[in-house]
Amino acid sequence: MKILYGVQATGNGHITRARVMAPALAKEGIEVDFLFSGRSPDKLFNMEPFGEYQVRRGLTFSVTDGKIDRWRSLTQNSLIQLVKDIRALDLQEYDLVISDFEPVTAWAAKLQKKPSIGIAHQYAFSYPLPGPGIGRVMMPMIRFFAPVQQGIGLHWHHFDGPILPPLIEAQPYPITVQPGMILVYLPFENREQIRQWLSPFSDYEFHVYCDIESPENEEHIFWRPLSREAFRQAQACCDGVIANCGFGLASEVIQAGKKLLTKPLAGQPEQLSNAAVLEHLGLAEVFSELEEEQFYRWAGRLSPDPVDYPDVAAALARWILNGCHQSAGMLASELWQDLAAEPAVV
Structure with missing residues (x-):
């Protein structure tokens, strides 16, 4: 065949x-x-x-x-x-x-x-x-x-x-939790916007995967080049994930038992639907602008149980x-x- x-x-x-x-x-x-x-x-x-x-x-x-x-x-x-x-x-x-x-x-x-x-x-x-x-x-x-x-x-x-x-795919790395380490993947947002959202939360460490050639560190924000292997490693040990509402990544986050804070891509019906379903199932919090109160409420939650698909x-x-x-x-x-x-x- x-x-x-x-x-x-x-x-x-x-x-x-x-x-x-x-x-x-x-x-x-x-x-x-x-x-x-x-x-x-x-x-x-x-x-x-x-x-x-x-x-x-x-x-x-x-x-x-x-x-x-x-x-x-x-x-x-x-x-x-x-x-x-x-x-x-x-x-x-x-x-x-x-x-x-x-x-x-x-x-x-x-x-x-x-x-x-x-x-x-x-x-x-x-x-x-x-x-x-x-x-x-x-x-x-x-x-x-x-x-x-x-x-x-x-x-x-x-x-x-x-x-x-x-x-x-099954998570290839052991699931652990590094307190305060947040994995970020927001490919549809510009870098300055991401920086503005994350800068106030200096008591957390943000690992942001984006389209750059080599790693860059800015105080508590760590910019990292796209790499499937490195991303899965960070996903396995992070304390939570901030991402757009793509189905694949959200599925991996749920599978790994990580809390998810998600922003649907404006004007994209699939991501708007995903956001609604995630909230309906109690699997994520949704934001359009990252506010201090919502971030700390989300970050303070316990990690959910992993889902063994x-x-x-x-x-x-x-x-x-x-x-x-x-x-x-x-x-x-x-x-x-x-x-x-x-x-x-x-």
């Missing part, structure tokens, strides 16, 4: 899911080629698990000062190039296309009538979720952006639908090898039964 696996590379969560799926698919003897779009090739890092992967321009969004910049997003994307890439992608040698919300592979599969499945958090919006009803807005866009024959959604709770638990990647790889015949509902039911500490809806 040979698969083309398309990954939307705008967010690191999509790439992380592919990192988890790659060895699971290989273990089942499935041959996989990877295609990434939505990010410049020079901005991709720690890509060794994907071998000789392909890159296309795809579609992405632009951010200015923590908000979606709709004009730049419109002008910097090229629908002409997207159509060219879709038409040029030859799928003859593949038995199946998997899309993690990646448009080039999804549309190529649709046009060439190749079997396709989607594995992504976004496909969970097909079902009712807590919060402001964003799914009604999201689903038409999702169907247009990355259409697939069957979408497998992932979330922190099943909400009585055929939604699977998060698809993340089941091996979703292995289950999906077996499901794919067996022709995707089992219903998504049955697959979801089996995986949630394996979860020892399913989050309670509050």
Whole structure:
């Protein structure tokens, strides 16, 4: 069996899911080629698990000062190039296309009538979720952006639908707590804004991962270059995490049993929905401007219990090898039964 696996590379969560799926698919003897779009090739890092992967321009969004910049997003994307890439992608040698919300592979599969499945958090919006009803807005866009024959959604709770638990790798480092050490990942905020938010809290130590070449230290703020390995080490020993509302990172924080203070990216419906669900499940506090009272209240909380998510990647790889015949509902039911500490809806 040979698969083309398309990954939307705008967010690191999509790439992380592919990192988890790659060895699971290989273990089942499935041959996989990877295609990434939505990010410049020079901005991709720690890509060794994907071998000789392909890159296309795809579609992405632009951010200015923590908000979606709709004009730049419109002008910097090229629908002409997207159509060219879709038409040029030859799928003859593949038995199946998997899309993690990646448009080039999804549309190529649709046009060439190749079997396709989607594995992504976004496909969970097909079902009712807590919060402001964003799914009604999201689903038409999702169907247009990355259409697939069957979408497998992932979330922190099943909400009585055929939604699977998060698809993340096991934490490779022992979970400890270094009091006062806060891990920060706010890639959509500008550095000066992050500095203003964190500067007043000199009794805490902030390790901020961002797009820089080498480490920089400013009193109690430690700026660190992007590194998957170093980030996971910091995640394992930190006292808490401040981050945007990306699904992948929030899942890792919940898995590790770390308290989460999160800021949804303004104008991004998925992150607004994630924030609402996190609050609904009691898994995080949400902020738009980091205020002293909220920070100290959050920082003073005890760490939550870790959540031991089941091996979703292995289950999906077996499901794919067996022709995707089992219903998504049955697959979801089996995986949630394996979860020892399913989050309670509050």
